Amino acid sequence: MAIDTEKNSFTVLFAVIMVVVVGSVLAFFASGLRPRIDENERFEKQQNILYAMGVNQNEGAGDVNFIPTNVVEEEFSKYIKEQLILTDAGVEQKEEAYLIDLKKQIAALKNGQEAQLPIFIGEKDGKKTYILPMYGKGLWDAIWGFMSLDENMVVQGVYFDHKGETPGLGANIKQRYFMDDFIGESLLDGNRLAGIGVVKGNNDPANTDKEDNEVDALAGATITGNGVTAMIKESLKLYEPYLKTIRTN
Amino acid sequence: MALLSKKDANLILDPLADNNPITIQVLGICSALAITAELKASVVMALSVIFVMGVGNVVISLMRNLIPSKIRIIVQLVVVASLVIIVDQVLQAFAYELSKTLGVFIGLIITNCIIMGRFEAFALGNGVWRSFLDGIGNALGYGVILVIVGFFRELLGSGTLFGIPVFGDPVAKTGLYSIGYENNGFMIIPPAALIVVGIIIWVQRSKNRALIEEA
Numbered sequence: 001m002a003i004d005t006e007k008n009s010f011t012v013l014f015a016v017i018m019v020v021v022v023g024s025v026l027a028f029f030a031s032g033l034r035p036r037i038d039e040n041e042r043f044e045k046q047q048n049i050l051y052a053m054g055v056n057q058n059e060g061a062g063d064v065n066f067i068p069t070n071v072v073e074e075e076f077s078k079y080i081k082e083q084l085i086l087t088d089a090g091v092e093q094k095e096e097a098y099l100i101d102l103k104k105q106i107a108a109l110k111n112g113q114e115a116q117l118p119i120f121i122g123e124k125d126g127k128k129t130y131i132l133p134m135y136g137k138g139l140w141d142a143i144w145g146f147m148s149l150d151e152n153m154v155v156q157g158v159y160f161d162h163k164g165e166t167p168g169l170g171a172n173i174k175q176r177y178f179m180d181d182f183i184g185e186s187l188l189d190g191n192r193l194a195g196i197g198v199v200k201g202n203n204d205p206a207n208t209d210k211e212d213n214e215v216d217a218l219a220g221a222t223i224t225g226n227g228v229t230a231m232i233k234e235s236l237k238l239y240e241p242y243l244k245t246i247r248t249n
Numbered sequence: 250m251a252l253l254s255k256k257d258a259n260l261i262l263d264p265l266a267d268n269n270p271i272t273i274q275v276l277g278i279c280s281a282l283a284i285t286a287e288l289k290a291s292v293v294m295a296l297s298v299i300f301v302m303g304v305g306n307v308v309i310s311l312m313r314n315l316i317p318s319k320i321r322i323i324v325q326l327v328v329v330a331s332l333v334i335i336v337d338q339v340l341q342a343f344a345y346e347l348s349k350t351l352g353v354f355i356g357l358i359i360t361n362c363i364i365m366g367r368f369e370a371f372a373l374g375n376g377v378w379r380s381f382l383d384g385i386g387n388a389l390g391y392g393v394i395l396v397i398v399g400f401f402r403e404l405l406g407s408g409t410l411f412g413i414p415v416f417g418d419p420v421a422k423t424g425l426y427s428i429g430y431e432n433n434g435f436m437i438i439p440p441a442a443l444i445v446v447g448i449i450i451w452v453q454r455s456k457n458r459a460l461i462e463e464a
Contacts, residue, residue: 011317090278168437
């Protein structure tokens, strides 16, 4: 029996069956793979936080090398001593605070709602560091990162990442040579929490001056660089009340 | 005994050279520009497109006598879109780093005109086996160009292949860099891909003059 595929009723029937079949196949894949994808995202966040506090597998100059995913969970619980959230009510301990999405918290603050700002206390070779998450805008899309500080407000390490900056230009904020420049920079200008600016032509390309609140910019990535500057400033503003309580200078 | 008849073999071989989707039909250029800064991304994009085209052509060919012609474009879109979502999810689950590099471009496979073009021009009118070969052939033709472009862009732009340094260390000035060689940053940005594709088109047409279009 030949089917008249041009009849309207057949067209509708075909469309309905197609939607049901495709919908179930996609739902099957999505729910089947979800746990694995979630785990990948969790490991990535742990790797990034550890990277910012200097726990990584970098050798000499060159590439960014994270702690391998198969041991990251172990290392994370070893190096991260406390996970805190800052709320209106004060500072609280919270397990798995690192899974909090900072973007949502910043949006909540803007709407005048209560937010939970995560901050992590790590300890490496007996030295305590405070790791702040950051979230901001680059040229095309979101940029984010983590920064670890000590009690003197000196940067111990950073990690930056981005959603869609230009490859070879703005995307280089996640390259070693850019991120390494931040290490040892002081966030203080006098007594003020000033942050670190990404600036062009600061006469310090080798980054020997650690008190100038500046690192050398990336050529061809002015707006991404400005985004990093603004992101650091924004994050320090959010965490300033807490940082005041831990500062020793 | 040949594995494939001559006619079937041509379905695979034609798009590789004399009927290449990128250099002859000039389709799928956008993704060829976007993701070829690194060889690794090129290879993965090529493999993903081979999968989507091969399976997509088979699915469309299987349904070719049932698809109402009024909604055939929508049906084609649904088929590509579903396959792309599956590829994307599988990459996110099993090759997370890579899926971050490819990010939005995987989604862009949906808009790759080669795929819709082959569904419409071939799979709707041909049997399953031949559609499968045609899909694989066209995707391979696309992939070959992607890999060639990716090879030159990564080699000349970053001095690496698959992320492994070829010429020495540009920062420490070893190898070629010690005698004054510099990476060409221009090769990293998308316009360089156009130029490389242009050179491939030039080389191909000067080898086979029959391909030159009448002005």
